Amino acid sequence: MPDLKINIAGVEWNNPVTTASGTFGFGEEYGQYFDLSALGAVCVKALSAVPRLGNPSPRIAETPMGILNSVGLQNPGVEYFKENYLAKLRTYDTKIIANLCGSSIDDYVKAAEMLGDCVDMLELNISCPNVKVGGMAFGTDPRSTEEITTAVKKVAKAPLIVKLSPNVTDVCEIAKAAEAGGADALSLINTLLGMKIDIHTRKPILKNNTGGLSGPAIKPVAVRMVSQVYHAVKLPLIGMGGISNGEDAIEFMLAGATAVAVGTAGFVNPYAWVDTVCGIEKYLVENKIEKVTDIVGQAELY
Amino acid sequence: MDCILTEKNKLADNIYDFKIKSTSLAENAKAGQFLHILCGGNGYLRRPISICEVIDGEYVRFIFQVKGEGTTALANANVGDTIDVLGPLGNGFSFEECDNVIVIGGGIGIFPLLEVTKRLGKKAIVLLGFRSAENVILEDEFAKYTDRIFVATEDGSCGYKGYITDLMRNILETNKVDRIYSCGPMPMMKAVSSVAVDKQIDTQVSLEERMGCGIGACVTCTCNINGGRKRVCKDGPVFSASEVEWDA
Numbered sequence: 001m002p003d004l005k006i007n008i009a010g011v012e013w014n015n016p017v018t019t020a021s022g023t024f025g026f027g028e029e030y031g032q033y034f035d036l037s038a039l040g041a042v043c044v045k046a047l048s049a050v051p052r053l054g055n056p057s058p059r060i061a062e063t064p065m066g067i068l069n070s071v072g073l074q075n076p077g078v079e080y081f082k083e084n085y086l087a088k089l090r091t092y093d094t095k096i097i098a099n100l101c102g103s104s105i106d107d108y109v110k111a112a113e114m115l116g117d118c119v120d121m122l123e124l125n126i127s128c129p130n131v132k133v134g135g136m137a138f139g140t141d142p143r144s145t146e147e148i149t150t151a152v153k154k155v156a157k158a159p160l161i162v163k164l165s166p167n168v169t170d171v172c173e174i175a176k177a178a179e180a181g182g183a184d185a186l187s188l189i190n191t192l193l194g195m196k197i198d199i200h201t202r203k204p205i206l207k208n209n210t211g212g213l214s215g216p217a218i219k220p221v222a223v224r225m226v227s228q229v230y231h232a233v234k235l236p237l238i239g240m241g242g243i244s245n246g247e248d249a250i251e252f253m254l255a256g257a258t259a260v261a262v263g264t265a266g267f268v269n270p271y272a273w274v275d276t277v278c279g280i281e282k283y284l285v286e287n288k289i290e291k292v293t294d295i296v297g298q299a300e301l302y
Numbered sequence: 303m304d305c306i307l308t309e310k311n312k313l314a315d316n317i318y319d320f321k322i323k324s325t326s327l328a329e330n331a332k333a334g335q336f337l338h339i340l341c342g343g344n345g346y347l348r349r350p351i352s353i354c355e356v357i358d359g360e361y362v363r364f365i366f367q368v369k370g371e372g373t374t375a376l377a378n379a380n381v382g383d384t385i386d387v388l389g390p391l392g393n394g395f396s397f398e399e400c401d402n403v404i405v406i407g408g409g410i411g412i413f414p415l416l417e418v419t420k421r422l423g424k425k426a427i428v429l430l431g432f433r434s435a436e437n438v439i440l441e442d443e444f445a446k447y448t449d450r451i452f453v454a455t456e457d458g459s460c461g462y463k464g465y466i467t468d469l470m471r472n473i474l475e476t477n478k479v480d481r482i483y484s485c486g487p488m489p490m491m492k493a494v495s496s497v498a499v500d501k502q503i504d505t506q507v508s509l510e511e512r513m514g515c516g517i518g519a520c521v522t523c524t525c526n527i528n529g530g531r532k533r534v535c536k537d538g539p540v541f542s543a544s545e546v547e548w549d550a
Contacts, residue, residue, distance in 0.1 A: 060522035
């Protein structure tokens with residue numbers, strides 16, 4: 001049996017697979033399909049200091065091998081999460097990552113303070129393309145990336161992951177800014193800003209007009225960015241963007257990801273997360289690799 | 303779960319009637335719940351399709367309209383093929399004791415109401431609205447369970463001429479009704495709801511929205527309920543009409 005354990009920013013996971021924030025709710029729903037202890041970590045839906053209503057429907061549109069979503073960070077707030085979901089999540093043998101969102105630096109700081117050390121890791125969501133204020137605005141400028149990372153790191157009581165946006169000219173520049181701000185790890189990529197128009201009604205499918213593209217369609221972009229960032233910073237990476245199975249996950253790890261997140265694929269196959277863990281293990285067995293960490297960053301670039 | 307397609311019929315242009323075999327689906331399915339079906343072809347996501355009928359504790363029947371890539375691929379499935387189904391999902395209609403019931407549906411929204419009518423039997427007054435005579439389907443099947451069945455078409459080519467909701471208003475003037483079950487286009491359900499709320503009749507509506515996971519995790523298929531946003535897939539698709547904010 002190969003060793004699937006990884007260590008990311010000092011936190012040990014049983015295996016390298018987690019959930020992409022926003023695709024897995026707070027674990028309750030998919031917990032009816034499989035045992036969440038099968039995952040290295042569960043990353044919950046974005047949380048803000050105060051509840052958010054999100055955007056009006058329709059909030060989802062199907063695209064070639066993917067989807068656009070414009071949920072807009074709807075969530076019941078940190079307090080509600082702590083009171084209603086945390087205890088249940090803690091019954092599983094898995095790490096818990098809280099994804100943080102907000103409209104201002106103060107919002108993020110407040111959410112991080114409210115969470116304290118009740119989760120194992122924090123993920124700073126400065127890459128959501130679906131909100132008018134905050135969100136991606138912080139993650140597309142290196143100065144504001146560093147500023148918000150520094151501010152949240154100062155109050156964070158758990159290792160801080162910064163989640164990067166692909167909607168930038170140079171993702172390495174943003175990655176370095178997050179590293180300079182004190183990030184303990186990086187996750188990438190968030191969704192790509194996109195749009196779909198119904199040619200019969202001449203209106204966008206999404207009520208928000210635009211949304212974030214996810215699913216297999218974005219995988220090559222995500223692999224490229226993971227590879228670039230791996231060679232640009234020293235921080236461990238959590239790779240995501242279109243991962244549906246073990247083979248996809250291995251590709252991200254070879255590109256430089258220490259861990260991976262599965263998201264949209266779960267809407268098609270509710271077992272995609274556990275299938276990915278099994279697929280990684282199968283690849284390691286077939287290739288006689290003893291430790292999953294041995295493949296991280298081992299892609300042989302030309 | 304994989305289910306075998308055991309019967310396939312084309313009911314009208316672009317309308318297909320499928321029967322799949324699954325004891326576990328059939329034992330758990332309730333009127334108003336839906337199946338989340340992997341259609342194949344170029345569609346990426348599953349398609350939510352309402353349960354039309356549960357048969358002999360062993361089969362589930364669903365009827366769908368071909369609209370896009372997913373349903374086109376699904377319509378190409380043949381008897382004997384396996385279909386990947388999640389379900390039954392969502393909350394169905396509830397059936398607390400009541401004596402006089404209107405079941406009102408429009409267009410392709412009538413399908414989940416067949417199982418409702420089956421359950422209510424002669425207590426039900428069934429109102430089915432269509433655009434035109436050539437769109438009228440399933441009338442004879444509803445008639446197996448109740449003899450009070452009325453059809454309206456917008457052009458008057460079959461039954462009452464006008465909207466089915468006009469017919470409902472007329473019926474409410476002469477009949478005491480304590481519950482309404484409804485599924486159909488949003489404007490129809492909104493009209494049903496406004497009459498029902500005025501007359502304080504307990505009304506359940508089945509809503510539709512573009513859906514992702516189908517089980518409540520992705521929070522994309524929301525509707526506006528009582529000042530908040532609820533998930534059609536998990537909190538619905540059946541809601542109390544008095545709680546729905548139709549214009550929000």
